[in-house]
Structures are given as structure tokens and as C-alpha cells.
Amino acid sequence: MRNKPYLATVMNVQDTQQKIIEAAILVFNEDPSSPLEKVAEKALVTRRTLHRYFKDRNELVQLCEQDIRRNCRKGILAAMNSSSDALKQLEHMLYAGIDCGVKYSFFYKMHNMHDHQHHKANEACVEYDEIDACYKNIIKQLQQKRKISKHVTLEWVKILYNSIIIGTINAQVNHLVERKELKNFAWFSFSKGIGA
Amino acid sequence: MRNKPYLATVMNVQDTQQKIIEAAILVFNEDPSSPLEKVAEKALVTRRTLHRYFKDRNELVQLCEQDIRRNCRKGILAAMNSSSDALKQLEHMLYAGIDCGVKYSFFYKMHNMHDHQHHKANEACVEYDEIDACYKNIIKQLQQKRKISKHVTLEWVKILYNSIIIGTINAQVNHLVERKELKNFAWFSFSKGIGA
DNA sequence: GGTTTATTTCTCATATTTGAGACATTATTT
DNA sequence: AAATAATGTCTCAAATATGAGAAATAAACC
Structure with a gap:
């Protein structure tokens, strides 16, 4: 029907x-x-x-995860290579995450939820670690250049970054705020929030 | 077994x-x-x-939602009444949200996900609106006193606020950061993030 | 317009989830 | 230590979810 x-x-x-x-x-x-x-x-x-x-539910889930990996990885890496200035890189990565939409939320959960077992044998984990290493590197650069407040740790920066991306994505899924403005708000609050 | x-x-x-x-x-x-x-x-x-x-799955879900409502409402209202200074109120509410843990995440989803139908006939919705009205009031006070940047809207403040609370809760569930430090980080980043 | 391809509809078998009865087992209470 | 209360074990029926065959229907492609 x-x-x-x-x-x-x-x-x-x-x-x-x-x-x-x-x-x-x-x-x-x-x-x-x-x-x-x-x-x-x-x-x-x-x-x-x-x-x-x-074939079955499992195959569908696998293909979803593959799609998500490819999509997010592509967007994030492109953003990383978009500039040589660490702060600009970070900004573009934030926008890239938002552009991935719900896929980014899923991607983050896939690798950060408590039930996820991290394995170096798993290629997906290795890929994620690669992105994570680049991200950490950018943050460390900013810390050394005193562009980030001493009050926050690297781990907290990651948490804030992902919280804001995911929150922004939810907001646009639920039409809470003008889509166009969301990215500006997100970057404003994130950059201020790390003391940049 | x-x-x-x-x-x-x-x-x-x-x-x-x-x-x-x-x-x-x-x-x-x-x-x-x-x-x-x-x-x-x-x-x-x-x-x-x-x-x-x-009795059945539905009853369990109902009782979960009831428990969540009671718990979150209690904590949040207590925080609201803990001070007459709007900024302090906001700070205590943030901490109260974090203290509610996963219940807060659930509470937020219950009333903000796209599949939720808001009805004035529903007592739970009325209760939520009540809290929301108080929250909005606090933000507006801060806006009038120029304690919040003009760059951000009331809606964005709400999104940021909830994103940081939920992100903080996830972090502590997944043991990403020292529990004790999380609240300090959360308030630091939120207050800076709204330009306070 | 006729052929081919993709999707729907209807159907059915199997697997999983749900909810509950009957009784054994373990704790609590007095 | 006997009575009472709560939980576990085993079992089973009903409901729901999953996966696929067969034929009808709609769209796409010459």
C-alpha cells in the first residue's frame, strides 16, 4: 500500500x-x-x-560503513590539504565534517563507541588512525604556536570538535537553524571554545 | 548460562x-x-x-521516559534556582545536564528528534516547554546585558549548549578524559563559544 | 510498438523476538 | 528452620522480522 x-x-x-x-x-x-x-x-x-x-542485513551494514569511510575520508583529507596554515586546515576540516552530514556522525560512532574494538589488523581502523594522527598533529602545531588556550587538552579539543560537528549536523537535519549560518556559528564557537 | x-x-x-x-x-x-x-x-x-x-516493551519504554523526565527536570530546575545571576545559572545548568549523564542525551532526543511530534496536550511536552522557556529567558537576559556575542543567535546557543553536554557525557561514558576535568572544560568552551 | 530491465505485489518458509506458565533454586524474614 | 518473596531455568505459543520465489506491472531502450 x-x-x-x-x-x-x-x-x-x-x-x-x-x-x-x-x-x-x-x-x-x-x-x-x-x-x-x-x-x-x-x-x-x-x-x-x-x-x-x-544478500542480508549484514551485507547492507558493511556497505554502509564502507560508503561512510570513503565519503568522510575523502572530504576530510581534501580539507587537510586545502591549506598550509594549521588554523585554516582545522577550519576547513570542520566544514568538511559538517558537509558529510549524518555520515560523519556514524563515522565517529563507528570508531569511538564503547563497543568498538580497535584493531590494527582492521584496515578501517588503520585508516581512521591515519586521519586521527593528522588531526592531532594540527592541534599540536597550534598548541606550540600558542594559538590554543593552555586550559584545554588535546583530548578535549577533539571532543569539542566532534561535539560541535555532530550537533550542527543534527540541527540541520531537524531544521533548527538556517543551514547557511550553521557553519559560521560552528567555527565561531569552536575556535573561541579552544581559545583560538 | x-x-x-x-x-x-x-x-x-x-x-x-x-x-x-x-x-x-x-x-x-x-x-x-x-x-x-x-x-x-x-x-x-x-x-x-x-x-x-x-507488561511489555512499551511499558518499559514509558517508564524509562518517565524516569528520565523526573530526573532531568529535578536536576535542571535545582540548578536554575541555585543563583540569581544568569551566567551562574547557566553554568550550573550545564553541570546539572552533565550530571544527568545518558539520561540527558535521551531527554534531549525525546524532544528534539525529527520523529517527535510536539503536542501541547502531552504533559511531557508542556514540562519540557517550561524548562525551555526558562532557559531561553536566561539567554535573553545575557544577550541584553551584552554578556553574549552578537554573532550568535539564541537557537545556536541552545545547539552549542546541548552539543557540549552530550559530547561531554559520551566522553565520560567512553572514558576519554578525566571525569573531574570534563566539567571545567565544558564550561570553559561553552562560555567562550558564546562569547561570554 | 515490442523487447528488456527493474520494481512491485503476493506468498511462503524460516529465524528471531516477545511474553508467560510451571516449577526449581536462592534470599529474606521471622 | 520454616515460611515467604524474588529470581532463575525450562518450555512453549504468538508476534514480528527476514529472506526469497513467481508472476504482474511499469519504465527504459531500441
């Missing part, structure tokens, strides 16, 4: 598969054990179609 | 019920559709015991 049996815009195989992945990321980010029915609804397809594209 | 069939410390009815509620809040906060088995595990009871205390 679907209200719109066939959408005006039709898409090819890749598009449908990707559409389902995008929907799954949105749903699983808020409710990891959600029934697949909810994912199908969000993607505007039937559950039957979903099952044709993915 | 439980490793510790009977715990050394034994508790009465209220304690067991409350223990299950506390466990359920932790589990559902991260995974709302989680099987009840997970909740029972976290509470160190069998699923059978859980079902003796709660």
Missing part, C-alpha cells in the same frame, strides 16, 4: 543501490537494530527490492 | 525494577530497537525477570 507506486524520476541499478545505502545510513544512525522495513520506507522502495540488492 | 547466577548483593523490588530501567536507558539510548535480551544482560538479570516487572 504505497502512496507513490512509481516515482517520476527513475534511476538505474547503481542509483537504487546507493539510494538504499543512503537511507540505511540515516536509519541505522539513529536506530542500529531498526527493521529493514524502515530502511526500505525511507528509500521509497519495497523491502523486496532491498533484499534483491543486498 | 550466566557466569554469576546470584549476585552477592541482593535487592528489593524497587531496586530491581529501577536497575532494569537504568539498564534500558543505557541500551535504548544507543539502540532504540534493541532486543530486550540486551537490556536484561546489561541489568544482570534474566529476560524472564524483566518480563515480570514490565
Whole structure:
């Protein structure tokens, strides 16, 4: 009983598969054990179609995580290389995180929740560590140049950074504030918040 | 197949019920559709015991939400009344939020996620609005006294405030930073972040 | 317009989750 | 130490979620 049996815009195989992945990321980010029915609804397809594209729930989750990794990594690395000034790098990375949207929230959870087991054998973990190392490096540079308050530690800077990105993403998902202004607010508060 | 069939410390009815509620809040906060088995595990009871205390899943969720409302409301209102200085009020409210722990995260989601329908007929919503009105009032006072930067809006202050509280709570759940220092960091960054 | 491809609909088998009865086991109380 | 209360174990029925076959339907492509 679907209200719109066939959408005006039709898409090819890749598009449908990707559409389902995008929907799954949105749903699983808020409710990891959600029934697949909810994912199908969000993607505007039937559950039957979903099952044709993915062997089982696990495969769908794996592909979501892969998509997230690729997406976030790409955006963040591009931002890192966008400048040689550490503070500008940090600013652009913040914007890149916000641009990743819910994928960034998911990405962060994937590697920072208590149930996550960090393994050097896991390639995803290695990739994350790489980004983390670059990020830490930028913060340390700023600390040495006295651009960051002595009152805050490296760990707290990371927490604040991720809190603001994720909070901003939630705000724009829930339409709490003008989208365009959000990035400015986020950077203003983050930079002030670390005493920059 | 439980490793510790009977715990050394034994508790009465209220304690067991409350223990299950506390466990359920932790589990559902991260995974709302989680099987009840997970909740029972976290509470160190069998699923059978859980079902003796709660008619069904829905009742458990209701009682979790009720507990969260009571808890958060109490802490936040006490903090509000702890001073007549708006900035001190705000500071104490931030600490109160952090002290609520995961309950605060849940509380915030309950009333701010996109799937939440706000109704004036719902008593919980009215209660939340009450707190929200007080909070807004405090911010407005600070804005009038030029204690808050003109660059940020009331809505953004709320987003930042909740982002930092929730981020701080996650950090302490995942043992990322010394618990004692977290509150200081949180207030430092929030107050700077709004230009106070 | 006819062919091909993708999606829906309907259906069904299987797996998992849920909720509860009956009784054994452990704690608490007196 | 006997009675009482709470929890665990084992079991089972009902509900829900998962995954897939078969045929109908819609869209896309010559």
C-alpha cells in the first residue's frame, strides 16, 4: 500500500543501490537494530527490492560503513590539504565534517563507541588512525604556536570538535537553524571554545 | 548460562525494577530497537525477570521516559534556582545536564528528534516547554546585558549548549578524559563559544 | 510498438523476538 | 528452620522480522 507506486524520476541499478545505502545510513544512525522495513520506507522502495540488492542485513551494514569511510575520508583529507596554515586546515576540516552530514556522525560512532574494538589488523581502523594522527598533529602545531588556550587538552579539543560537528549536523537535519549560518556559528564557537 | 547466577548483593523490588530501567536507558539510548535480551544482560538479570516487572516493551519504554523526565527536570530546575545571576545559572545548568549523564542525551532526543511530534496536550511536552522557556529567558537576559556575542543567535546557543553536554557525557561514558576535568572544560568552551 | 530491465505485489518458509506458565533454586524474614 | 518473596531455568505459543520465489506491472531502450 504505497502512496507513490512509481516515482517520476527513475534511476538505474547503481542509483537504487546507493539510494538504499543512503537511507540505511540515516536509519541505522539513529536506530542500529531498526527493521529493514524502515530502511526500505525511507528509500521509497519495497523491502523486496532491498533484499534483491543486498544478500542480508549484514551485507547492507558493511556497505554502509564502507560508503561512510570513503565519503568522510575523502572530504576530510581534501580539507587537510586545502591549506598550509594549521588554523585554516582545522577550519576547513570542520566544514568538511559538517558537509558529510549524518555520515560523519556514524563515522565517529563507528570508531569511538564503547563497543568498538580497535584493531590494527582492521584496515578501517588503520585508516581512521591515519586521519586521527593528522588531526592531532594540527592541534599540536597550534598548541606550540600558542594559538590554543593552555586550559584545554588535546583530548578535549577533539571532543569539542566532534561535539560541535555532530550537533550542527543534527540541527540541520531537524531544521533548527538556517543551514547557511550553521557553519559560521560552528567555527565561531569552536575556535573561541579552544581559545583560538 | 550466566557466569554469576546470584549476585552477592541482593535487592528489593524497587531496586530491581529501577536497575532494569537504568539498564534500558543505557541500551535504548544507543539502540532504540534493541532486543530486550540486551537490556536484561546489561541489568544482570534474566529476560524472564524483566518480563515480570514490565507488561511489555512499551511499558518499559514509558517508564524509562518517565524516569528520565523526573530526573532531568529535578536536576535542571535545582540548578536554575541555585543563583540569581544568569551566567551562574547557566553554568550550573550545564553541570546539572552533565550530571544527568545518558539520561540527558535521551531527554534531549525525546524532544528534539525529527520523529517527535510536539503536542501541547502531552504533559511531557508542556514540562519540557517550561524548562525551555526558562532557559531561553536566561539567554535573553545575557544577550541584553551584552554578556553574549552578537554573532550568535539564541537557537545556536541552545545547539552549542546541548552539543557540549552530550559530547561531554559520551566522553565520560567512553572514558576519554578525566571525569573531574570534563566539567571545567565544558564550561570553559561553552562560555567562550558564546562569547561570554 | 515490442523487447528488456527493474520494481512491485503476493506468498511462503524460516529465524528471531516477545511474553508467560510451571516449577526449581536462592534470599529474606521471622 | 520454616515460611515467604524474588529470581532463575525450562518450555512453549504468538508476534514480528527476514529472506526469497513467481508472476504482474511499469519504465527504459531500441
